[in-house]
Amino acid sequence: MATLLIAEHNGTELAPATLSALTAAQQIGSDVTVLVAGADVKAVADAVAQCAGVSKVLLAEGDSLAHDLAENLSELVMSMASDYSHIMAPANSVSKDTMPRVAALLDVGQLSDITAVLSGDQFQRPIYAGNAIATVTSKDATKVITVRAAAFDKVATTGGSATVESIAAPEANSHSSWVSDELSKSERPELTAAERIVSGGRGVGSAENFALVEALADKLGAAVGASRAAVDSGFVANDLQVGQTGKIVAPSLYMAFGISGAIQHLAGMKDSKVIVAVNKDEDAPIFQVADYGLVGDLFEVLPEMTEKL
């Protein structure tokens, strides 16, 4: 049996999370077919065909698929479900909306947000906001799975040569319809969705000095975060707080400047893929979790990094 992976995209480009989910899909050990669904998404399908390890690309284009309505998308997936033992997708807002619907229509359970593939039917997934890891076995014939992207490496976007096969889009359902989109216009990405985050702590010293953190963030296209101490000291607004009582984040890159690394902060960012810490105190606990640590003065390091990147 084969694995079906539903691609994530924004209508024009393939989302990087799909590349991570492809790794997970390939770990199942069967051929991987990727479904690209949308209104006008041929370019996305062509890009997927180039990715390493893709056997086949199914392209479904139609108005009913334009706005990711779960009712329509789940109908499309159901029309081909019987050909696959595993139906997978990166855990983004589209698949989180659609996949449980698919699972219920198949009368199977869903494995949400898996972080490891142990075998074709055994997986790991975080529970209790990542404070515990469950190992679970699916007893169903068809496994419906969403994949936490940060837990898997991305496959190469080149080297593949899969065929792209067009399939029919479903009819639009009569119960739900799209009205409007309002995409966020903020120059910086949102903290919880950001691929990269640059954070500042009490060591930044003042609200004015936070401009240094923001400058590096803008250079990297990163979101800006802060520790509770920085928020309590009035350097930045409360909604930038990362930690136990703030936001829980898991970006690919988390850079902590002048943050000591109290456990309350670590609770909010410890699942980041790569952590960088810059602190003048070489005993700061943040270094115990940082992949790369630099003992130094952030007022020198920040401008230097911003300049050299």
Place this chain on the structure above:
Amino acid sequence: MRESMEFDVVIVGAGPSGLSTAIRLKQLNAELNICVLEKGSEVGAHILSGAVLEPRALNELFENWQDLGAPLNTPVTKDEVYVLKNGEVSKEIPHALVPNSMKNDGNYIVSVGNLSRWLAEQAEGLGVEIFPGFAAAEILYHEDGRVKGVATGDMGISASGEQLPTYMEGMELHATYTVFSEGCRGHLGKQLIQKFSLDTNADPQHYALGIKELWQIDPAKHQPGLVVHGAGWPLEDASGGFFLYHTDNNQVVAGLIVDLNYRNPWLSPYEEFQRLKHHPLFKQYLEGGERVSYGARAITKGGWNALPTMTMPGAMLVGCDAGTLNVAKIKGTHTAMKSGMLAAEAISQVLADDSLSLGKTFSDAFDQSWLKQELYSTRNFAPAMHKFGTVLGGAFNYLDQNILGGKMPITLHDTSLDHAQMQTVAQAKKIDYPKPDGKLSFDRLSSVFLSNTNHEEDQPCHLTLADDSIPTGSNLSQFAEPAQRYCPAGVYEIVEQASGPTFQINAQNCLHCKTCDIKDPAQNITWVTPEGTGGPNYPNM
């Protein structure tokens, strides 16, 4: 006008004394309308105690507590008492020389939090209304000065004092009698003692800070029922003692109690406890284990001599809110429960016959009770330790408790004030504490993390300063602002900023231990109730 509700009796605080009051009232008169307010998110959430329980009061409250499933699962099987000479050496005190009050045959190692949860179930079964998550913030008085009840705090007020969309005005709870059972240094009890001059005939109250951790240990090292007490190292500049109890489920509790009349401003009770765990006596059990929970709470320990009058017009103080702990036994639960039961018996009589006076009815019953006898006979224990030190004081207590059975025909008084004892930094020797190793010892914030404490961020700070300039003024110059060290939750920090040192209050970390309210040398900090449900969420503590 705030909304109000009427009850026969309103009880403030769902700990052992408050719940015993409620239960006894209902046992005596099932018709009474009784309400218990609890500031914690649930009953037991804010309860922290050692604890070894003497079941005397519980036997009187529920003869059949075993059938009712009371959580007394670990009978004490062995008592050990040690004096620690230094960080390596300990000396066990032969059992025969241990003061009788410190022996634990027939007692149980318990979680007082779980005992409270169980007492709350019994109380609710009897028809008591218990409201967790509601803090009694204010005392209400009749025009003639009698206590009328309490008001719960407003909810949904922002840090700057404005009403948020979730704003909910506090409620008035009126009662014929209001019983205050807030535990040590209750913030309303403190006001009542002052307003009614309840302590006129008492010595000044004395306090200690207890810090406790719960550990999951290697089953091979676990000896259910083993009770270890002791004193000595690492405390050099303070008196106090430690405990280590092997409870059920391969868990042990470890703790240190530091008397709050200590002198050295550099002393950090928290760090004293952290280094204590490196002593072989502790390490042998804790090494390789996992710390499960952490908490701290002040203890009222003045005993008989410092006990205020417990009745006043329309109200009573019970348990540690008054100060019924028996320091010689290092136990307060059975005495707190008994005080609540005696209060309930008196209130029930007075409610039935309004020609009786609560003050006299209670004090007559109290004088006849074992509670009075127990507190009176141990009245010299703590003052002896203070006066003569651990060794001579210990000898005095051996003589008093074992030979004379508490009948020493003198009474020692300790009339000093705990907060006034602190030396200045110029007089005191700085203490360098070792860094935590992350295995046996930990930093403050990692510990606070395990207390599950939290407070809604956008609310007025519940640690109030009478004078904002003191922390960075006289407290800093004279005492290097000791709040940074005595607070076991890292609430207080002096932060160096370009404009100079500032006093940072991380109220969110607060464990409601009340140490700051007690120990600040300038008596400048007043603990008030935060929004209901705020504070620790202790499991099994």
Place this chain on the structure above:
Amino acid sequence: MKILVGVKRVIDYNVKVRVKSDNTDVDLSNTKMAINPFCEIAVEEAIRLKEAGIATEVIAVSVGSSASQEQLRTAMALGADRAILVEAEGTVEPLNVAKAFAKIMAQEEAGLVILGKQSIDSDNNQVGQMLAALTKRPQGTFASNVTVDGDSVSVTREIDGGLRTIKLALPAIVTTDLRLNEPRFAKLPDIMKAKRKPLDNTSFADLGIEVKQHIQLDKVEAPAARQGGVKVGSVDELIQKLKDEAKVI
């Protein structure tokens, strides 16, 4: 219109979980339990719809142990009119929960079902969508705004990168996101009144549902502690490592 609202009993969000030493599950003994925060938002939204005259009755439904009555009472103290507990021991899988809700939705002829988007214990994020599939009704997940208009409901959804508004024909299923509303506090008199509101007990057997196991929990472990990495000596070295070794910039 009747509104069904889901209420799950979970560990309080302030309490740290600890894995049992035998790795069978997390240890919940004597820990504070509460309404799942997303469910609390669902209850609030339902009550607001009732206050606005749109809903006639709000029914809180929980699937879980008898202790879940406590959370149903809280929902009623907040304003739900009555409650139904589908009593079941242990963990109940989302698909089974969805089947129970589907039965009750039909029995009660509910016009709208509001559920939390996920529970903070199992983090599944499935029940609402599954319920919509089983009842063949439309869904509005991760809602940050809900507006009922006649026989349809407009739902503004939080999606990656922004907001999307969709229109659903009633009956429909909505799941809540954090920003939908800020739940009120329960008042003391309402807590007392809630004790007398009706709470019906039922079970999967009573509802005629065969409970199937789809996913087996093999073990639960604490997450691996993160290991410290290397110290670098300069900004240049840091940039080089991030580019060549970590490949994150």
